[in-house]
Amino acid sequence: MVYNEFKKIVNISKEDISGQILEQNRASIKVKKEKKVIENLIKIIDATLDICSKKSFQSMSIRDLSAASGLSRGALYSYFTNKEELLILLLTQGRQIVYQVLTEQISTVTSPHEKLKIAIKSHIYLSEAMDTWFYFNYIEARNLPKNEQKNAIESELETEKIFIDIIEEGIAEGVFKDENVVLLSSTLKAILQDWYLKRWKYRSRKTSVDEYADFVIKIMESILLIG
Amino acid sequence: MVYNEFKKIVNISKEDISGQILEQNRASIKVKKEKKVIENLIKIIDATLDICSKKSFQSMSIRDLSAASGLSRGALYSYFTNKEELLILLLTQGRQIVYQVLTEQISTVTSPHEKLKIAIKSHIYLSEAMDTWFYFNYIEARNLPKNEQKNAIESELETEKIFIDIIEEGIAEGVFKDENVVLLSSTLKAILQDWYLKRWKYRSRKTSVDEYADFVIKIMESILLIG
DNA sequence: GTCTATACATAGATAGAC
DNA sequence: GTCTATCTATGTATAGAC
Numbered sequence: 491m492v493y494n495e496f497k498k499i500v501n502i503s504k505e506d507i508s509g510q511i512l513e514q515n516r517a518s519i520k521v522k523k524e525k526k527v528i529e530n531l532i533k534i535i536d537a538t539l540d541i542c543s544k545k546s547f548q549s550m551s552i553r554d555l556s557a558a559s560g561l562s563r564g565a566l567y568s569y570f571t572n573k574e575e576l577l578i579l580l581l582t583q584g585r586q587i588v589y590q591v592l593t594e595q596i597s598t599v600t601s602p603h604e605k606l607k608i609a610i611k612s613h614i615y616l617s618e619a620m621d622t623w624f625y626f627n628y629i630e631a632r633n634l635p636k637n638e639q640k641n642a643i644e645s646e647l648e649t650e651k652i653f654i655d656i657i658e659e660g661i662a663e664g665v666f667k668d669e670n671v672v673l674l675s676s677t678l679k680a681i682l683q684d685w686y687l688k689r690w691k692y693r694s695r696k697t698s699v700d701e702y703a704d705f706v707i708k709i710m711e712s713i714l715l716i717g
Numbered sequence: 718m719v720y721n722e723f724k725k726i727v728n729i730s731k732e733d734i735s736g737q738i739l740e741q742n743r744a745s746i747k748v749k750k751e752k753k754v755i756e757n758l759i760k761i762i763d764a765t766l767d768i769c770s771k772k773s774f775q776s777m778s779i780r781d782l783s784a785a786s787g788l789s790r791g792a793l794y795s796y797f798t799n800k801e802e803l804l805i806l807l808l809t810q811g812r813q814i815v816y817q818v819l820t821e822q823i824s825t826v827t828s829p830h831e832k833l834k835i836a837i838k839s840h841i842y843l844s845e846a847m848d849t850w851f852y853f854n855y856i857e858a859r860n861l862p863k864n865e866q867k868n869a870i871e872s873e874l875e876t877e878k879i880f881i882d883i884i885e886e887g888i889a890e891g892v893f894k895d896e897n898v899v900l901l902s903s904t905l906k907a908i909l910q911d912w913y914l915k916r917w918k919y920r921s922r923k924t925s926v927d928e929y930a931d932f933v934i935k936i937m938e939s940i941l942l943i944g
Numbered sequence: 945g946t947c948t949a950t951a952c953a954t955a956g957a958t959a960g961a962c
Numbered sequence: 963g964t965c966t967a968t969c970t971a972t973g974t975a976t977a978g979a980c
Binding site: 545546548549629632633643646647670672673674676677679680681683684688690691692695697701702705706709712713 | 772773775776856859860870873874897899900901903904906907908910911914915917918919922924928929932933936939940
Binding site: 779780791798799800 | 972973974975976977
């Protein structure tokens with residue numbers, strides 16, 4: 491699998507995401523016509539992620555968001571009760587998508603070695619297809635209120651757990667070396683995150699997403715494979 | 718070398734850092750008595766890093782900083798001309814310290830293999846000794862004005878270059894395998910940064926700084942060493 | 945050198961017209 | 963459903979007393 495194939499398989503349409511948000515936030519969305527909601531949520535999300543790829547969510551004023559989304563300040567407050575809730579909503583949704591896609595992709599194969607390769611590729615390709623989203627999620631998580639931060643932390647550990655499980659399975663089956671699994675998964679996650687955190691660097695060096703994915707797989711293999 | 722030894726060697730006293738800041742910012746510091754300046758700069762830096770380990774520099778108001786540092790809002794403006802300049806000052810200083818210590822430590826050995834080990838340990842130990850500083854530097858770099866961001870980017874590439882040079886030297890000498898040096902250095906940097914970016918995770922797992930350093934060295938060896 | 949008081953700007957949020 | 967007008971809070975920065 492290469493990136494161009496992945497993009498077709500995981501066709502995360504904006505309508506789908508907005509629909510999911512609507513489902514889970516009926517309480518705070520005051521507008522009744524579903525079509526309108528979907529339409530405007532897309533505008534709001536696009537504008538937010540766009541602005542926040544250049545400055546922080548904090549520094550983005552409701553006035554900025556109004557200008558970029560095309561909705562008035564008053565209208566915006568029909569879609570969320572306050573600015574912080576908009577942040578929570580976006581981060582929660584982002585995490586869900588990542589977990590959904592990752593587990594779905596892995597379920598298509600059985601051997602640990604194949605699973606590891608698919609998991610690495612899926613993570614990198616997904617973060618490439620939704621780069622502003624991933625970046626936003628990582629950077630802004632710390633600005634959540636304490637109780638919501640717990641969810642962000644759990645989510646980090648949850649994706650890490652996916653890798654831990656795969657590697658342990660491989661060790662049990664005798665195809666992987668018996669390494670420090672938790673530390674190794676943790677560093678693997680750091681490497682995967684680097685792809686979207688330092689997008690500017692890889693872009694300027696013309697490192698393609700496929701090249702990066704292949705490289706990560708190769709170094710994991712050189713650490714884990716026996717022989 | 719283990720962490721406890723490193724801490725003694727690299728005795729980065731707060732007075733030294735404040736002194737360096739004073740040297741380089743005489744223009745914007747209005748207070749004349751050097752002793753006073755050093756004393757209050759330490760208060761300001763400590764308070765800023767402390768607050769910013771919990772929320773963003775943006776969200777930290779001058780009122781917050783005044784309360785935490787013990788200086789009045791008016792007095793604070795005797796040490797910097799505006800809030801953004803305080804940010805620039807802190808980030809610039811932080812970068813200088815890292816580069817100074819890293820290059821100094823590496824210069825003590827000659828073989829590429831030893832150099833690589835020392836560079837990895839120095840980076841991790843330094844980020845441990847100055848964890849709030851490192852965290853602040855990474856997270857807040859993006860909130861600089863465009864022209865200052867250039868410096869932050871150059872600095873990221875500069876530390877990466879240290880690793881690139883060591884690995885290339887090792888390949889030339891025939892002790893390291895001929896890998897994709899730039900990509901490998903880049904992922905190594907990501908792993909090193911993870912130590913201070915996810916401090917909460919490693920702390921909760923009781924991973925010691927020495928254990929982490931040894932692990933990173935081990936995986937780099939398993940990728941690079943021949944045989 | 946440091947403080948208090950305050951000017952001035954900009955933010956988030958709401959009410960009521962359309 | 964959406965907009966405009968506006969209230970209120972909070973922020974940065976400065977001036978002048980001590």
